[in-house]
Amino acid sequence: MGDCIANILMYLANIGKTFASDFYNLNPKMQNLRRKLQELNAQEADVVATLIEQERHPAKRRRAVVQHWLSQVVSKRQEFESLEAEVNQNSWIWRVKLAKRADKMFEEVTKLTDQGVFPEGVVLAIRKTIKEKFVTAECKGQGFKENFERVWTYLLGNEVSSIGVYGMGGVGKTTLAQCIYNDLKNKNLFCGNIFWLTVSQDLNIHNLQKDFGKELQKDIIEDLNLELSKEDDEDKRAAKLRSALEGRKKFVLILDDVWNSFLLQKIGISPSLAKYGFKTIVISRNLQVCRTMECQKFLKVDVLSDEEAWELFMNKHSNGKELLPKVKEIAREVVKKCAGLPLAIVTMAGSLRGVDDIHEWRDALKELKESCAVQDDMENKVFPILLWSYNRLRDPILMRCFLYCSLYPEDFRINRDKLITNFISEEMMERRTSRQADFDQGHKILNKLVNVCLLEAWEGPGVKMHDLIRDMALKITKDNWMVKAGLQLKEIPEEQEWKEDLDKVSLMLNKIEEISSFTSPKCPKLSTLLLNSNPLKSIPDSFFLHMRGLHVLNLRNTCIEYLPNSILDLEELEALLLGRCLRLKSVPSLEKLKALKELDLSYTCIEEIPRGVESLTNLKCLDTSGFNLKRIPRGILQGLSLQHLSFPSDTIIPIEEVAGLKQLEEFYGGFCSTYDFNLFMKSRPSDVKLNFFEILIGGEKIVYMRNPRRGYFRVKSVIFSNGSLGEGNRGKDKIMLPQNVDSLDFYASGLCSCLFDDIQQLFSGTELKTCSLSNEKRIECIVRMPLEEEQPMAEEEQQSSLMPLHYLEDLNLSELPNFIGLIRWEVAPEVAPLPRGFFSHLRRLTLYRCWEIKKLLPRSLVQNLHNLNELEVIACVKLEEIIGDEESDESNTVITLPRLEILHLAELPELEIIYKGKIICDSIKKIHMRRIKKVSKVPFSLPPHAVIEPDVDKSVTSEGEREFLKEEREWRESLKWEQPNANRVL
Template sequence: MDLGAIVEIITRLWDCSSNRVDYIRNLENNLNTLQNARNELKSIGQDVRREIELAEEQQLEPTNEVKNWLVNVEAKEKEIDLILQKGAQVTDPNNSCWKYSKNFYKSYKIGKSLPEKVQKVEELIDKRRSFHVAAQNLKHVPAEELPLETTTVGLESTFDKVCISFQDTRVGTIGLYGMGGVGKTTLLKKFNNDFLATRNQNFDLVIWVVVSQVVDIAGAQEVIRNKLHIRDEIWLNKNMDERAVLIFNLLKKKKFVLLLDDIWKRFELLKLGVPIPDTHNACKVIFTTRSEEVCGHMEAHRRIRVECLAPQKAFELFKEKVGEETLNSHPDIPDLAKKVAAECQGLPLALITVGRTMAKKEEPKEWERVIEILKSYPAKFSEDHNINIDELLELWFGEGFFDELGDVYEARKEGEDIIKYLKLACLLDRGETEDCVRMHDVIRDMALWVACKQGSESKFVVKNASMVADSDLAKWKNTERLSIWRSRFETYYWRPEYTPKPSSVLVRDTKLHRFPHGFFSYVQPIKVLDLSHNDNLNNLPAEICQLVHLQYLNLSYTSIRTVPVELKNLTSLRCLLVNFSYILSFPSNVLSSLSSLEVFGKLMIRDEVGLHPYYDENSFLQELECLEHLKDISIMLFKVESVHTLSNFIRVQKCIKYLWLHIPNDFKFTGHRYFSRLQTLRVTYCGIPDLNWLLHAPNLQSLELIGCDLLEEVIGEDFGAAEEEEVNWDAFESLKTLELRNLPRLRSVSPQALRFPCLKNVKVKYCPSLTKLPFDSSTAKNTLEFIKGDSDWWSCLQWEDESTKDIFSSKFQIIGDYD
């Protein structure tokens, strides 16, 4: 072998050995370099993960590039950790001789791999610098399909209204309202599911929340949180307000639809964290409620009433639930089915429930029995029957429903709150006038069904426009409350073996002209007796004194002319009403003997009654003044002397709720400062120049002035100046209705503009001198429904400014002959 070849071999061997020695010699330095690179990568990885977390809170989707990078980082970190662990073993400082003599091969192998690993880490670090965003693109969260009846028969037109309103860019909030069971929730579910199929491309998400009677803010927030996919570690450490802020910051960047089912009262969307829909964010909120009033409180831009079904649609829905097989099982059943469906009065809940019950009922007798049951629980009032609120409250009071309150005034307020609540729940509807309500037949049926323990006992019997037979009495033996309206009820002999012993008897608007034989003897436990609106009834027998437990007696709108002196024995009587009857006066000391009396009503309508020479109003007022428990009075006065007498009877003044003055003589009505409970005042054909004393009637709700030729001012300007320290110039704070008719000299209601915060309607007719109303731009700002009057009168009115005129012009209506 020549010398050159030997030199080459030696050189290569040296190079090889030298490289291996370098790997071993530089092992610690290279391990430190890799450790530093690994720490930098870990730090950058943590930053990226934090960016992802923040992005996900904003509902941003991480890019695939970032996802892959994080996967590679995680794998590389594990790989490097293993290498560093092995390197730590071979570089153990406890080796005292040649440092790596025992681990020469391992040291070489590890050292050789380190430069490559460092390079890979640096490449990953460089890769992070190459992408600019960790996350992008909004997540698309579609609506979730909700379980729904396969049919929505009869809701098509209302559904179209919802869709049209939804598409209107000016409408952000839509309120669907209607009575329970009418199909509001079904309609909202149909919209949700239809939205899923056809409209979701323009919105980021749809959220469904059930609110219910007691608003659960935390529960509603939880529903929204789940829809937004907010993770536990972000959500659980926050309180309710902080969660609202989190939800708000997520939703404000989205175009969302919020569907709220079953709202009973106003609540703030912002408490949930939901931004208010407007034309800027183009978001939508649709909610259901039983009350139109709640629609106002929730500031709905569009209110849509969900009505009961029309007869044809109602029958279609009913047939669908019964099934064709049952309907075709007997030739008589289709006609019977129409009658059953008609009894459900178009209420979807009733149609569905009864329809399912009648499925597989293939015997006509079964259908006939159902018709009989539906008609007897109970017989129907017409749907438009108006229930006078005052009469209803007085009946409740007579029944003892508010005994724990201990005061008829407090009882009336409690009753008004209950009626307001029932209206909010659409269990009562507004009547034709402000002082009335109505109840849908089906709701009434259901209420009586529940009260009678689902029809097992006839504890509540209502007969309307039907013949009452002797056989009915035996069936009513255990009746607690008996109501007979517009029925024939005058010829029966009430035998003790089958005479009902109810606590309440209402016999109204019948042909009754005398009481059935034995009536007062056999109904002695009775507490409530309502005989009103019986035009033919002209006699009240002395036997009424046997009703020693009687607390409520209503003889209004009857032809009774006198009451027996024995009436004084009814010392438990708390409510006595003889409004618009022919009763002129009471026998001496009868009224003052009714020591428990709290409510008394004696209004009249016939002019000649008040002018009767034997009618002694002074004695009548004096007896009322003696009643210590009297709290609620409705009376009509015809004589100037009575007005003067009333000024001395402070207790009577404080109790008057309804006052009707019909006094043709000229007089000044002064010295009356105690009308704190006066709610209704009617002044007809009185010779009175002003009504300044109304400044002492803070609870006045209705004011009606008719035919008062001398009346120039309701409240005079000089009166306010003379009694400035005593006068409450927040006059008419409770007034809801103002009616002015045939007042030729009336030129002013008040010398200054008033707020009228509760005023709903105004009627003015034949008041030519009234050229200015006490209104300014802040008057009745959110309450006024209409002002009715003649067009000529309206065109001549003077206004504070044009803007005020514009405000009230939108409320003006031409008054009709029957208004």
């Protein structure tokens, strides 16, 4: 009883204390509230100023959340004025009630202040201009959104610099990180410096350093010298990376799939960078790894709830489209078997996509229940589901191609074309009549595997295997395959690991230097041996003695100097891949290898075609590209039926034998003259298309020629060089270009004054996408207007006549001493206006050392350049204007370049005007200007994400260099911009 009375008295005392506090502290509380509201008002003023500036651009509109916030601020301000009036008017009786209202309002104003940061920006771009790196990343579920918001809070605050995200395999940790990466990039936070590194189970600091260097090279500054491959010392590589980060300390580094902890200093990152805004996100299955990596905050990614799992399944299965009621009931049971794991749900949905028959759903559920029945551990439950999805492929070709991807290291990004080339080498697909058809089939197979979610589409032309799916594939093949790829092995596995039933062995991307003498694994059924990308110096003769069934031997990118004689006994060998064996000088006679279909000798030291090649009647691919093969003797090619042929562009070849290769579909090489080239083209059968090629005409190698890439079905280029189009070499017949050529390069070829005139005179009809001119001494312009001297053409006729240039996307002009402009008018522009759409597809225009040009772009042409993405002009010493008016000085004229992202102007001593009027360009991302001190005004209105990139070399030592940098800085600071806050934006 006494305790009860005491508690009541204490309760009453607390009430009295609170009452007294509210009564006497009303005025201080109002003062605090007034200060907080002033802070909110200042924040509102900043937001409104930003809105006014950004909403001037037609491609931007105010975000709804921003408008709602502004209305809340106004409402809160009115509410404060009302409260303040009541405080002044009411008697002491109401003080307690008013004090409580002041407390509540203080909390609400504080919340509004926190909400007014708007990390996503205050306006919304109507057209999205930034391509997402991870196109498959999806943000689903309440738990996912809460995790996402927590990470955002940590990233945008100042208290946390390192975040650990952990959870079981397949639960969605990487997807969460991918969404964060995409959003950071799209919203241009952290100055766009967002880097992604995949660490993987086998931690390799060297590879991490190399990948980080590539990321820096790509995302920070394009001409950054970060060549790390020749640097052996780990600490020196780290120092180079650290130096590259100096002055760019505000960035986010995402480390995905971390199995073992390591010091960030090893990849050039000092912990002291945290105070400047450097953030790290560590993704791992193990909480302890996150702790050891010194993460300050930890975030666990849990499995999805039942409803979240169902929503994800339906979205992946049928884009949310309702199922029939009976099917829906079974489908919900199927989803429950996935135990909330996103990887399992997505894979299951992909496998059942398009299935409507209730009988098939019942059968799927029955199989799933049986396969999952024995699994208790949550993480292991995903394996039966993945295995079930694999079994549902049914098609043996799909199954084989899927399993083949597990031969690559964990988290390896596999290039599609290289992978399909391997499918062809391994004869894993149906035989087709042409190599092009083989590649079409290969892409169809990969698309199917991506669609059923067993492979992931990766940025660029690549695919990737989730590590859990790869683990499942390795379990399927464990009895017949030995896969130890990318594990940093220094020796090959012990002989007892080489089982007699082995079919495939992958030891690629290790550190194996030697195979001991007398090593002779007994693997009579072995069909594929992948030893590529090892520092392997030699192979003992005994090694292949018991591998007589070998079909594919890949020794690419090794250090071998010679092949053992026992290789000649591999009579079933179909692919011998020795590309980039830079020390390989000779190969023994290959006469006995009658089954050989593919021989890759690219970039070796071999100077002669190996003996016996002429007798390899099954050979389809011969790659000798590189720099050492001097000639192809007569008689080598005449008996072959090659589909792919590559050789160095300056190799002396028997032209009649190359012309006799009727099945040729891929060709990389050179001809001495246009006569030889025409002879080759005239020999082409009408029913066999030359699909992909890079052909140099002119007889000599030139340094800028792209390296032929085996299996890359992209290049369709012809290069004319060394006077091959000069007056003495111009025959009566037009040059017979392949119909599908999309790139022409001219290097000191002997072109006349107008490029278009030569194209019409010399070549059969074509539609170009890329054109490059270099060291052409007579070229003055790209096209003359009008095209006919006597009578100007009608607009439709002009457009038709300019068709070869109508689809041009990339125009590169360099070292043209007499070039005066893109267009040369021979009458007044108003008499011969530009055809509609001329240059309308142009995306990239570059000029380098064109010494006579004074005005680059006529204003009448700019209206056609709505696809121009990059403009680069360097060392054109007489250039005065970038965009000039043909008529009067119209300084108030506004032009639009809606897709221009990069403007690079350098070494232009006479340039005074970029444009006299105003340029609207919401897409601009980077402006690089150097040594153009006569320019006083930049006519762009800059969006918030634009960057002006200084060209500063921190290693300057001389007084003259320092003075130059000082002058550059003073000039830059004196520039006038279209908007008053340009310096703050920059």
